Amino acid sequence: MTDRSRTLHLGLNVLSDGMHPAAWQAPYTDPLGFIRPAQWTHLARVAERGTLDAIFLADIPHLTLDASGSLGKPPLALDPIVLLSTLAGQTTHIGLIGTVSTSFEAPYNVARRFSSLDHLSGGRAAWNVVTTADAAAAANFGDTPHLPREERYARASEFVDVVRALWDSWDDDALLADKSTGRFTRPGAVRPINHRGRFFDVAGPLNLPRSPQGQPVLFQAGGSSGGLDLAARHADAVFTSQATLEDALAYTRDLRRRTAAYGRPEDAVRVMPGLSFVLGGTHAEALARSRELNELAGERRLQNFAWQIGVDVEELAWDRPLPQWLLETQTQSRNAQGARDLVLKLARREPLTVRQLLERVQSWHRLVIGSPEQLATTIEEWFVAGAVDGFNLMPDVEPSGIEAFVDHVVPILRRRGIFRREYRGSTLRDHLGLAVPAVHQREESALS
Numbered sequence: 001m002t003d004r005s006r007t008l009h010l011g012l013n014v015l016s017d018g019m020h021p022a023a024w025q026a027p028y029t030d031p032l033g034f035i036r037p038a039q040w041t042h043l044a045r046v047a048e049r050g051t052l053d054a055i056f057l058a059d060i061p062h063l064t065l066d067a068s069g070s071l072g073k074p075p076l077a078l079d080p081i082v083l084l085s086t087l088a089g090q091t092t093h094i095g096l097i098g099t100v101s102t103s104f105e106a107p108y109n110v111a112r113r114f115s116s117l118d119h120l121s122g123g124r125a126a127w128n129v130v131t132t133a134d135a136a137a138a139a140n141f142g143d144t145p146h147l148p149r150e151e152r153y154a155r156a157s158e159f160v161d162v163v164r165a166l167w168d169s170w171d172d173d174a175l176l177a178d179k180s181t182g183r184f185t186r187p188g189a190v191r192p193i194n195h196r197g198r199f200f201d202v203a204g205p206l207n208l209p210r211s212p213q214g215q216p217v218l219f220q221a222g223g224s225s226g227g228l229d230l231a232a233r234h235a236d237a238v239f240t241s242q243a244t245l246e247d248a249l250a251y252t253r254d255l256r257r258r259t260a261a262y263g264r265p266e267d268a269v270r271v272m273p274g275l276s277f278v279l280g281g282t283h284a285e286a287l288a289r290s291r292e293l294n295e296l297a298g299e300r301r302l303q304n305f306a307w308q309i310g311v312d313v314e315e316l317a318w319d320r321p322l323p324q325w326l327l328e329t330q331t332q333s334r335n336a337q338g339a340r341d342l343v344l345k346l347a348r349r350e351p352l353t354v355r356q357l358l359e360r361v362q363s364w365h366r367l368v369i370g371s372p373e374q375l376a377t378t379i380e381e382w383f384v385a386g387a388v389d390g391f392n393l394m395p396d397v398e399p400s401g402i403e404a405f406v407d408h409v410v411p412i413l414r415r416r417g418i419f420r421r422e423y424r425g426s427t428l429r430d431h432l433g434l435a436v437p438a439v440h441q442r443e444e445s446a447l448s
Contacts, residue, residue: 009053012043014040015394017398019395021297023398026397032074033399041086043399052094053431054094054126057080058221059079059101060076060134062137064136081098084096093423096117100114102160103147104132107162107200108162123211123428129160152226157234159199165195166205168215169204170208172210172214212427217434219237220239223241223342228255232264235269236268237272237389242366248388272388272391274364274394275368275393275394277367277405280371290369318355320353320354339364343364375405376412383418
């Protein structure tokens with residue numbers, strides 16, 4: 001039985017042209033859509049028509065060329081905050097989630113950008129906090145070294161503390177704008193934060209008043225132990241990678257336990273893993289679409305997979321299992337640890353070949369190939385089991401993937417009573433069922 005007190009949450013995660021490495025080559029796509037405003041506006045409006053919670057923009061602040069010095073697919077090109085600011089003016093309800101790394105930014109700039117987006121969108125902004133696993137990104141930011149994983153998470157935790165303190169540097173009723181007295185703010189209602197910490201010294205206050213949501217929503221992406229702790233302490237929602245129901249249940253229980261240990265309600269964080277899918281009118285049609293895309297991608301699928309799990313492509317073969325040394329390894333991935341863990345857990349549990357693994361996961365996330373009924377059923381199964389609060393949808397090809405989902409899967413989820421028929425509020429916090437946080441006045445001391 002469905003718990004009628006819970007509502008499924010759905011976001012759209014867009015990677016330029018879709019999740020499949022050959023998405024841009026499909027005959028029904030515009031290969032240059034990733035830099036065309038019209039395509040992004042269309043995607044956001046389709047998601048809003050389907051009453052999705054948000055559109056989610058990832059970001060990779062560097063470019064990796066192949067051995068020939070070229071690209072095999074469109075990059076994540078547009079700055080997320082600039083693009084979301086454009087989409088804010090073209091939509092009315094859809095949440096706007098942008099990824100910004102704590103490894104190469106300054107807290108004041110990030111606090112200002114997201115508060116600006118929250119004001120301009122009427123309370124629909126969210127920051128996806130990442131630490132950037134790929135060391136190649138550091139070369140684009142001067143002399144900034146790429147810190148070890150533990151150091152990156154320590155920096156990230158202090159970074160978020162500072163950003164939230166800046167968001168709280170204005171009281172809710174700080175603005176007076178009294179023309180007769182010439183007083184613009186209430187005395188004492190705007191305060192410096194005077195943060196002195198291990199990584200940052202920030203005086204404050206922010207030059208913007210409290211935004212419509214009080215604070216923009218905080219997402220966190222990452223599945224390592226450090227990422228879990230960061231989410232448990234700070235996040236309103238997590239974007240994670242889970243391949244099986246068993247692993248998703250274990251992850252959510254672990255996160256709930258850690259969240260409670262930080263003195264927060266154990267269900268304070270919305271769990272929304274990625275869900276890749278190839279959708280067809282029937283299962284056979286979905287399989288045909290998947291085969292077509294796989295043939296277009298060729299060996300690039302294997303190359304992408306090798307990069308994602310942090311091994312050389314020469315170590316992998318299509319019709320063999322992962323190398324035994326990789327299954328037995330306890331070493332850290334040179335890329336995203338959570339992504340490698342997802343694949344290794346699945347491979348250790350079942351004797352799958354690389355080809356079979358890629359039929360179950362795509363770009364680190366669970367992959368479903370099927371009809372609208374099949375996709376709706378798998379979403380409902382995980383939701384009713386309590387393994388997730390929802391999903392970040394990652395269609396194979398855009399915009400056709402999200403169009404098909406909104407037109408054919410959303411009506412099924414609504415009939416089953418687990419997804420909204422209309423928005424019941426105007427802010428992202430409204431959509432996610434999150435309260436507006438009270439202003440937390442902090443003493444003038446280190447926050448880390």
